[in-house]
Amino acid sequence: MSGPSVSETKKSESSVDERRLFSLAYGVLGVVADAQDVVQDAHLRLLQQTQAPTEAGPWLFRVVTNLAIDRLRHEQVRRLEYIGPWLPDPVLADELVELSEALSIGLLTVLETLKPVDRAVYVLREAFDLSFEEIGDVTESSSSTARQRFHRAQQKISLADHRPTVPATQQVLIQQLMLAVASGDRDVLLSLLTDDSKIYSDGGGVVRAALIPVTGPERIVQMTLFLAKKYPANEVQIRFLEMPGAMGMLWQHSSEPATLTIMEGALRNGETGQLHRAYIQRNPDKMQPFLERVGGRLAMDRS
Numbered sequence: 001m002s003g004p005s006v007s008e009t010k011k012s013e014s015s016v017d018e019r020r021l022f023s024l025a026y027g028v029l030g031v032v033a034d035a036q037d038v039v040q041d042a043h044l045r046l047l048q049q050t051q052a053p054t055e056a057g058p059w060l061f062r063v064v065t066n067l068a069i070d071r072l073r074h075e076q077v078r079r080l081e082y083i084g085p086w087l088p089d090p091v092l093a094d095e096l097v098e099l100s101e102a103l104s105i106g107l108l109t110v111l112e113t114l115k116p117v118d119r120a121v122y123v124l125r126e127a128f129d130l131s132f133e134e135i136g137d138v139t140e141s142s143s144s145t146a147r148q149r150f151h152r153a154q155q156k157i158s159l160a161d162h163r164p165t166v167p168a169t170q171q172v173l174i175q176q177l178m179l180a181v182a183s184g185d186r187d188v189l190l191s192l193l194t195d196d197s198k199i200y201s202d203g204g205g206v207v208r209a210a211l212i213p214v215t216g217p218e219r220i221v222q223m224t225l226f227l228a229k230k231y232p233a234n235e236v237q238i239r240f241l242e243m244p245g246a247m248g249m250l251w252q253h254s255s256e257p258a259t260l261t262i263m264e265g266a267l268r269n270g271e272t273g274q275l276h277r278a279y280i281q282r283n284p285d286k287m288q289p290f291l292e293r294v295g296g297r298l299a300m301d302r303s
Contacts, residue, residue, distance in 0.1 A: 017057070018039070019095070019096065019097060020061070020097055020128075021039045021042070021060060021061065021064050022035055022036065022039055022095075022096075023095075023096040023097040023100070023103065023127065024061065024064050024065060024068070024123065024124075024127075024128070025038040025039055025064050025067075025068045026089075026091065026096065026103065027102075027103045027108070027123035027127050028065070028068035028069060028072055028116070028119055028120050028123055029068050029071060029072055029075065030088030030089065030108050030111075030112070031075070031088070031089050032089040032091065032289065032290075032293070033089075033289070034071060034075070035068070038064055038067045038068050038071060039060075039064055041067055042060050042063040042064045042067060043060070045063060046059065046060060046063075061138065062137070062138045065120055065124070065138050065139065066139070066140070068120065069116045069117055069120050069139075070116075072116040072119070073116050076112075076116070079112070082204070082205075083203075083204060083205030083211070084201065084202060084203055084204070084205065084209055084210070084211040084212075085200040085201060085202055085210075085211075085212075085213060086112065086202060087105060087109060087200060087202035087279055087281055087283075087286075088105055088108040088109065089286050089289070089290065090105070090243065090248070090260050090262075090281050090286065090287070090290045091243070091244065091290070092241060092242060092243060092244075092294050093242045093243055093244050093245075094242070095294070096127075096244055097127060097128070099126070099127045099128070099129065100127075100244040100245065101164065101244060101245035102123070102126040102127040102244075102245070103123070103127055103244045103245070104164075104165070104243070104244045104245030104246055104262075104264070105243065105244070105245075105246070105262045105279045106162060106165075106245070106246070106262070106264045106277050106279060107157070107162055107164075107245070109200065109279065110156075110157050110160045110162045111123075111153075111157075113156055113160065114153050114156060117139060117149060118149045118150075118152055118153045119153065120139060121135055121139060121146055121149040121150050121153065122149075122150060122153040122154075122157075124138060124139075125150050131143075132144075132146040132147045132150070133146075135150075161196065163264065163265075163266045163276050163277075164245065164264075165245055165246045165263075165264045165265050169265060169273035170246065170247050170263070170265055170273065171247065172273060173192065173263070173265050173273035173274070173275065174247060174249070174263060176188070176192055177189070177192055177263075177275065180192065181224060181225070181228045182228070182233055184225060184228070186221055186225065189217075189221045189224065189225075190217045190218070190221055191274075192273075192274055192275055193217040193220060193221070193274060193275050194217075194266055194274045194275065194276045195216075195217065196215075196216075196276075197215075197216065197217055197220055197274075197275055197276055197277070197278075198213050198214065198215050198216075198220075198276075198277055198278075199213060199214040199215075199220055199223075199277070199278045199279075199280060200213050200277070200278070200279050200280065201213075201214070201280040201282060202279075202280065202281050202282060202283050202286070203282045203283055204282075204283035204284075204285055204286070206283055206284055206285065207257050207282050207283065207284060208282075209280070209282050209283075210223075231253055231256070235253060235254070236251055236252070236253050237251070237252040237253075238250070238251055238252075239252075241260075243262055245264075246262050246263060246264050247262075247263065248260055248261065248262045249261045249262075249263075257282060257284050257287065258287050258291060259280060259281070259282050259287075260280070260281040260282075260287065260290070261278060261279070261280050261281075262278065262279045262280075262281075263275055263277075263278050264276055264277045264278070264279075
């Protein structure tokens, strides 16, 4: 008995969750345009099938996964030549699937250290809650291999000391940081940073940005107070964005390109938040598409 025709597949394809496919590709690649290309390529391959799959959704999900893995193998080589820290493209939380906290900028930055297949397995497990049997089917491996890859990814993430942000404390932490910066209170700022705090800045070699991570409370506070003095608060427009797994701050100044800061905190004494990592995106090649893509629907509070 033959399977459904391609015309029937086109009808079922219309019900495919495109955001789910995009989220998958973005989680593996960290680049919006590449993720969109992979999803489009998967759709084209579906239309080229002489024997259409029974269900378009699962077929596309599997193809998107493997296309993204293949593309990442090539992209990882190119990223070795990147000037300064490479950070994933920014996206808003509502551009991704419900478990978007598993695709935070901080976590995706850590995932850059993984092998492409291991990264895909981790994303499938954490962002899509797939079983190891399902992951094995998607990545064309056994469930035991999928489990081993996931645990290997977990170990590397643990070594990188990634700490998921606690939403209940993040807004308070940001307010405390902004007040301390506004008043120039160095001691308060130091108290709001973890001992191993670190800031990553992505300028892509196009605009000014630290070429290596700024590490430690002392250096971070020194840099922060210098920038606060150079760019007074009354000259900067700040908007808050809901990013995957964290709050983002969009900074705009008349003499500088738009800058996005994403802060990830950690708990101290079980309830008080401290800044653990901050990711600053300044690369115009990444910021301009982001602003164009979401600018019309940003629901933000203006500071």
